Amino acid sequence: MTRVFNFSAGPAVLPESVLQQAADEMLDWHGSGQSVTEMSHRGKEFTEIAARAEADLRTLLAVPEGYHVLFLQGGASLQFEMIPLNLLRGQPSVDYVHTGEWAKKAIAAARKLGRAEVNVAASAEDRSFTYVPDRADWQLSEDAAYVHYTANETIGGVEFSSVPDVGEVPLVSDMSSTLLSRPLDVSRFGLIYAGAQKNIGPAGLTIVIVRDDLVGLADPPLTPMLDYATHVKAGSMYNTPPTYAIYLAGLVFAQLLADGGLAAAEQRNIAKAELLYDAIDDEPFYANPVAPADRSRMNVPFTLADPGLDADFLATAAERGLTQLKGHRSVGGMRASIYNAMPIDGVRALVDHLRDFAAERG
C-alpha cells in the first residue's frame, strides 16, 4: 500500500494512526460485535463515544464553563444562516469583516435573510483580499448584535494571527480551516463554528461552540432544526447525528491530546508553514501574494512565474505522490493545504519538488 501526501483543502488528510484504528475497529468496536456506523445513536456504546469526543474537544480547547459544544450537520454554510437567525436578539445590525471568499458567503447569507442591517466593518477588497484589515480601521456599528470574522480564509490563504478585540459585543468566528491548529481563548467568543472536513475529521460534521446566554433568544421563534436551543437541549441528538463522523473526529481529538495538545500542534504547524513559505520566497519562480504577517499556516496558495507550466508542475508532483495541489478555481495557481494531519515529511517532499521543478523548468 502506498499513501500519497494529500494537500487537499477539504475533505482533507487525516492522521494515519486514526485511519488505522478506525480500520481495526471497523467490524467490531470494543467487543460490541458491531461497527460504529451500525450503532443506534441512542445506545450505550455510541452515547459513550459522543461523550468522550465532546469531553476531549473541551479539554483540547480548554472550553470554559457556560459554553455549549454542539455536533451538527449542514456544514459551515448552514451556520452562515443559523447565526443571524439565532443571534440578532432584537438588535438592528450585524458587523462582518470581509476578508475573502468565505467571508463573502457569510455576508451574502446574512443579507439575504434581510432581518438586520449587514454592515461590512472592514474589507480587504482594495488589495484583492491579500491581508487582514487592521483592527484600528474597522468601522463597527453602535448597536451590532455580533461581529463576525473568518479566522482563516481557506481559498485566499489569509489568517488572523490573533483574536480581534471588539469589546462587549459577541464575537463570532468561522474557524472551519483553523480550529485546533493552535491554542484558542474560547472565552473571547460568543460563537465559534467549523466544518470538520478541513482540519478535524470527515465531512458531514459541523462543530459549534456557543455561549449559553446567546441561546434561545431567536425572535421570531425558529423551527426546531434551525434553533441552537433545540440542539443544546437535546445534547446534539435532536435528530440522528453524523455518528461515524463524530466517532472519527473523536479519534482525532484523542490523538491530538496524546501528541501534546494544541500548543504542540501549533509548534508543528509553525515549522511546516515556515518550511514551505521559505521555499516559496527563496525561489523567484514562485510567489505568494499575502502580506507576510497574515499568511495562513493552513492553506498556502502560490503561483508559478509561468502559468503555462501549471499542468506540468501538477503532473510531476503527482508522480512523486504529492496530490491535490491545484489552486481553487477562483484563484488559479497552486494551493497546498497543510493541516494538522499533514506530516512534516509531506511538506519536505513538496519543498523538494518546488526546488527541483524550478531548477529544471524555471
Ligand SMILES: *Cc1c(COP(=O)(O)O)cnc(C)c1O
Ligand atoms: C470550507 C469552508 C466553508 C464551507 O464549509 P461547508 O462545510 O462546505 O459548508 C466555510 N468557511 C470556510 C472558512 C471554509 O473553509
